[in-house]
Amino acid sequence: MKKLRRRNVSEEAAVLYKRTAPEKVLYGFVFVIFLIYALSLILPFVWLFINSLQDKTVYEINLVLNKPFAFPKKLDWSNYAYAFQKLTYNDTNIFGMFFNSIWYTLVRIFGGVLASAFTGYALAKYNFKGRNVMFAVIVFSMTVPIVGTTGATFKLVNDTLHIYNTPFYPILKYFSGIGMNFLVMYGFFKNVSWSYAEAAFIDGASHSKVFFRVMLPQATSAVITLGILTGITAWNEYMDVLLYLPNFPTIASGLYGVSRTLPREGYSTAYFAALVISLIPVLITFCCFSDVIMKNFAVGGLKG
Amino acid sequence: MIKKNKNTEAESARSLKNRIGDMLYELSLKFTRKNKKRESEKTFKKSQAIFLIGILCLPVLNWLVFWLYVNISSFVLAFQNTRGEWSFVNFTLFWDQLTSPYGDTIGTAILNTLKYFATNIFVIFPLSIIISYFIYKRIIGYRAFRIIFFFPAIISGVALTTVYSNMISPTGPLGFILKSLGVNVPQEGYLMNPDTATRAILVYSVWTGFCSNVILIGGAMSRVPVEVLESAKLEGCPTFKELIFLILPLIWSSLSTLLVFLLTGLLNASGPILLFHPDGGYNVTTLSFWIFKQVYGGGQLGGTGNYGLVSCTGLIFTLVSMPVILTIRWLFEKIPSVEY
Numbered sequence: 001m002k003k004l005r006r007r008n009v010s011e012e013a014a015v016l017y018k019r020t021a022p023e024k025v026l027y028g029f030v031f032v033i034f035l036i037y038a039l040s041l042i043l044p045f046v047w048l049f050i051n052s053l054q055d056k057t058v059y060e061i062n063l064v065l066n067k068p069f070a071f072p073k074k075l076d077w078s079n080y081a082y083a084f085q086k087l088t089y090n091d092t093n094i095f096g097m098f099f100n101s102i103w104y105t106l107v108r109i110f111g112g113v114l115a116s117a118f119t120g121y122a123l124a125k126y127n128f129k130g131r132n133v134m135f136a137v138i139v140f141s142m143t144v145p146i147v148g149t150t151g152a153t154f155k156l157v158n159d160t161l162h163i164y165n166t167p168f169y170p171i172l173k174y175f176s177g178i179g180m181n182f183l184v185m186y187g188f189f190k191n192v193s194w195s196y197a198e199a200a201f202i203d204g205a206s207h208s209k210v211f212f213r214v215m216l217p218q219a220t221s222a223v224i225t226l227g228i229l230t231g232i233t234a235w236n237e238y239m240d241v242l243l244y245l246p247n248f249p250t251i252a253s254g255l256y257g258v259s260r261t262l263p264r265e266g267y268s269t270a271y272f273a274a275l276v277i278s279l280i281p282v283l284i285t286f287c288c289f290s291d292v293i294m295k296n297f298a299v300g301g302l303k304g
Numbered sequence: 305m306i307k308k309n310k311n312t313e314a315e316s317a318r319s320l321k322n323r324i325g326d327m328l329y330e331l332s333l334k335f336t337r338k339n340k341k342r343e344s345e346k347t348f349k350k351s352q353a354i355f356l357i358g359i360l361c362l363p364v365l366n367w368l369v370f371w372l373y374v375n376i377s378s379f380v381l382a383f384q385n386t387r388g389e390w391s392f393v394n395f396t397l398f399w400d401q402l403t404s405p406y407g408d409t410i411g412t413a414i415l416n417t418l419k420y421f422a423t424n425i426f427v428i429f430p431l432s433i434i435i436s437y438f439i440y441k442r443i444i445g446y447r448a449f450r451i452i453f454f455f456p457a458i459i460s461g462v463a464l465t466t467v468y469s470n471m472i473s474p475t476g477p478l479g480f481i482l483k484s485l486g487v488n489v490p491q492e493g494y495l496m497n498p499d500t501a502t503r504a505i506l507v508y509s510v511w512t513g514f515c516s517n518v519i520l521i522g523g524a525m526s527r528v529p530v531e532v533l534e535s536a537k538l539e540g541c542p543t544f545k546e547l548i549f550l551i552l553p554l555i556w557s558s559l560s561t562l563l564v565f566l567l568t569g570l571l572n573a574s575g576p577i578l579l580f581h582p583d584g585g586y587n588v589t590t591l592s593f594w595i596f597k598q599v600y601g602g603g604q605l606g607g608t609g610n611y612g613l614v615s616c617t618g619l620i621f622t623l624v625s626m627p628v629i630l631t632i633r634w635l636f637e638k639i640p641s642v643e644y
Contacts, residue, residue, distance in 0.1 A: 015530045015537065016442045023543055030438050031445070038452040040511065044467035045459075047477060068477040115366065118359040128356055141371055143564050143633055145625045147571040147591065148618010150599045151611030152378035153370070161369075173370060177363030183561070201348075207355035229457075236460035239578060243600055255462045256579065275463045286458045290451050294519060 045279075052079055052272035059269050079273035087274055089249045089257035094274065101235055101250040104170055108234035109227045111175040117223065119177030120185025121211060125194060138178045150243075157244055169244050181226050188222040189215065221292060228289050235282055251278045381615035394616035401613075410617060412587055413594040416502055420573035420590060423506050424513070424566055431510075432517035433559075437547050439518065440525040454519060456512035465579040468508050469495055501586035505575035517562065524558035525551060557641040564636060567629045571621050591621070 019027060051059060054072040056079070062070045087094050122128075123135050158164040163172060196218070197210045205213070216223070241253040249257060255274055262271040286293075385391040401410040435453065439446045456464060471478040473493045483489050490497040494504035528551055536550055552559065574590035581588050584597055598614045 015534045016440070018537055026543060027438070027441075027443055031443055034435075034438070034443065034445070034449050038449055041452055041455050044471050045463075047471070048463070048467050063475045066475060066480065068475060068480045115363045119363050122356055122360055126352070126356060128353075134360075137367075141367065143568050143629070144622075145568045145570050145572075145629050146375060146618070146622050148595055148614050148616075148621065149374050149378045150595050151614035151618075152374045152381055154599050155381070155611055156369070156374055156377065172366070175362055175366050176370065177360075178367060178371075180565075207352055208358070211355070211359070232458050236458075236462075238460075238462060239596060243596070246601075252460045252462055255460070259462060259466065259579070260582070271466075275466060279459060279463060282458050282460070286454075290454075293454075294450060294522075 048272050049276055052269060052276050053077065054079075054269050056266060056269045060266060076269070079269045080277070082267065082270040083274040083277055087258060087262075087270065089254040090247060092249050092254060094251070094254075094277065097249055097251045097254040100241075100245075100248045100254075101252070103167065104237075104241065104245070104248070104250055105231050105234040107167070107170045108174045109231045111171065112179075112181055112230045113223055113226050115175045115177040116179070116181035116185045116226070117216065117219065119182055120187075121189045121215060124186050124189035125197070125215070138182060141178055142182075154243070165245055165247050167245075167248070173244075181230065184222055184226055185219065188219050192218050221295075224289065225293055228285060228293055231285070232282055378615040378618060381612045382619045383616075384612050386610060386612065394610075394612045395620075397610070397613050398616050398620060401617075409589075410591070410594060413589045413591045414621075416587075416589060417571060417573050417591040419502065419506060420509060420575060421570050423509055424569075424573055425563075427510055428513040429517065429563070429566060432514045433521055433547075433552070435514055436518050436521035436525055437551065439522055440551075450518070450522065454515045457515035461576045461579055464512055465508070465576055468511070469580065472504065495580055496586065498586045501581070501588045505577070505580055505588060508580075509575045520558065520562060521555070524555035528554045554642050556639060560636040560639070560641070564633050567632055570625055570629065591617075 050071060053075045054062075054070075055074070055076045058070075058072070062068070084094055089097070092100070119138070123131060123138075154164075157169060157173075161168075161172070163169045192215060196214050200210045200214050235250075236252050237250070238252040238256045241248065241250050242256065245253075255271075255278055258271060258274070262268065262274075382394055383390055383392070385393045398410065402414075403409075403411065439450050439453075443449070470476045472495070473479050474483065474489050474491060479489050479493070490500060494500045532550060532554070533546065536546055541550065572592045574592045575588075577584060577588050577590055577593040578596065584593055589597075595614050595618070598608050598610060
């Protein structure tokens with residue numbers, strides 16, 4: 001069986017690798033373009049890292065002397081020390097920003113993924129009264145181009161719910177069962193066989209037991225993928241935090257806050273060091289789960 | 305003889321009685337079984353209803369509060385002045401902002417928004433399809449490219465805009481290379497010149513814009529049956545013919561979903577204006593940034609803090625764009641998607 005599968009995979013790969021002579025030229029040309037684009041995405045961050053180790057005065061002098069490629073003669077780790085010890089925004093240091101980023105990210109992952117798993121499962125697997133209406137409403141909400149509701153949302157959060165600048169804001173706002181997450185979960189559950197659930201029902205399992213013990217574990221890959229992508233989006237979110245949680249600066253909104261002041265005060269290199277620090281958790285997460293993300297992220301159609 | 309007959313009569317009467325008794329017993333058994341089945345079905349349905357209510361109540365409540373209520377409230381706000389009285393003042397203010405030749409007006413914002421939308425739909429989306437295709441066709445280093453091209457999605461906008469600004473500034477590495485090649489780089493930099501600032505941010509949007517599209521389109525392509533490609537190859541189908549006439553129709557379901565999302569974001573299309581120019585100067589304002597500016601800290605970035613004006617602007621643009629987008633979506637649904 002394994003051999004057969006391996007043979008099928010190699011046959012499949014062979015079809016994808018087959019090229020005629022003119023195609024080989026085309027692929028060579030495209031490869032060069034891809035390489036240039038890939039380098040354009042990597043090299044700026046190498047530059048950022050190198051300059052985060054540059055002496056702050058030397059960096060400013062190099063700017064004036066038009067020496068953008070100058071390497072530091074001595075690695076200056078004091079920029080990192082500054083970022084860890086002195087960098088603050090709204091009275092929050094970098095550790096506080098990390099703490100805010102962590103809880104804000106976890107709340108959004110938990111709320112966003114769980115709620116979309118709930119709605120996706122209910123609509124994909126149960127034929128209840130109002131199911132079609134609910135599906136239509138979800139798709140309508142996602143595809144109607146509504147703009148300008150920020151004012152009303154701000155009023156709701158600030159004046160009606162009184163959750164402005166409190167951790168309750170992301171808890172309530174992001175327990176949302178619509179959006180791209182819903183589409184992914186709905187598509188996933190639609191393709192999972194119902195016979196497992198039926199067998200569990202015959203054995204006397206309840207609906208919640210079937211969902212949490214039988215169906216949700218089958219969706220682990222989709223849940224992990226959505227969790228990671230939601231997590232990365234939340235970790236990098238700055239506008240939402242600036243607008244609704246100004247006293248809880250996350251690493252993204254905090255660095256936005258200091259992005260204007262630090263370089264003007266001559267601390268560009270310390271700002272670069274802080275940026276490098278902020279990238280480390282995301283890069284580690286991505287390195288660990290890149291395969292899962294690449295394999296499992298797929299969106300189907302909008303038809304119910 | 306008579307006695308014998310009497311005995312058989314009595315026996316048959318007894319067996320008849322027994323048979324009737326058995327039938328009645330069976331009937332009652334059937335009835336109770338049916339009742340039990342009906343009852344268990346009822347309990348099953350009841351527990352199903354309780355389960356569904358349990359898992360759907362919170363997402364539905366969230367939708368009612370953060371979508372329905374917000375939209376109704378936004379509609380009402382459009383017809384109220386800052387004191388909460390019914391008025392059309394927001395429409396007058398909107399018109400003034402739209403036609404005013406000074407400052408970061410709605411007019412500039414809408415023009416820039418359309419530029420970003422056009423870039424998304426005519427540059428980023430087609431290029432994403434082409435990139436996904438070559439990655440799907442296993443170009444050399446495709447695994448590494450797939451991961452590297454996804455970087456802009458995982459790296460924060462703050463870091464990306466910082467390196468981009470530094471790269472293209474006249475004192476930065478790219479600015480230095482361009483100047484060495486004889487390109488006329490504005491002295492103040494591309495981002496600090498009102499004529500080039502929006503174009504520079506558009507280039508940034510293209511530079512960072514492929515990531516999730518490539519993953520989604522690539523995911524859809526990977527599900528295309530290879531037998532189809534093989535038979536096309538045998539008939540000598542060239543690269544771009546294969547992409548346009550074979551693969552695109554097969555992944556239409558995913559493509560149309562992505563396109564619908566792109567169209568839905570028509571008026572929200574924007575670059576990270578806040579990160580490049582927090583005050584929206586240099587003619588870079590977009591509609592979504594203009595809205596953010598009005599609301600943020602009650603107009604801390606130079607906005608009005610007038611939520612009614614924001615809602616009124618949103619209402620007008622929603623009414624203008626909604627029929628167009630819903631018609632396009634309806635047309636997309638008319639195109640049959642291939643099942644395989």
